Amino acid sequence: NPFGQFTTIMVESLTSGQFTFEVFNVVGKKVQDQTIQLTNGTNQFTFDAGELPNGTYYYSLGNGQGRVTNTFVINR
Numbered sequence: 001n002p003f004g005q006f007t008t009i010m011v012e013s014l015t016s017g018q019f020t021f022e023v024f025n026v027v028g029k030k031v032q033d034q035t036i037q038l039t040n041g042t043n044q045f046t047f048d049a050g051e052l053p054n055g056t057y058y059y060s061l062g063n064g065q066g067r068v069t070n071t072f073v074i075n076r
Helices: none
Strands: 006-013 017-024 030-038 041-048 055-063 066-074
Touching (some): 006 055
Antiparallel strands (some): 006 041, 017 030
């Protein structure tokens, strides 16, 4: 962090299943979302920042049982 076009996000999950990955700008507008499949244990997936402009973003990863939120910075 910061990164340019791509970054790898690592997450520990206590359950397997579908999770929602959402990205928000600093004013809270959702700018991207996707459904990902996680397994019990350590997982990693690649996030493609696409055409998002430089800046600080919040991401949220969760399912019906819980959610985690963190930040990242895009700087090309």
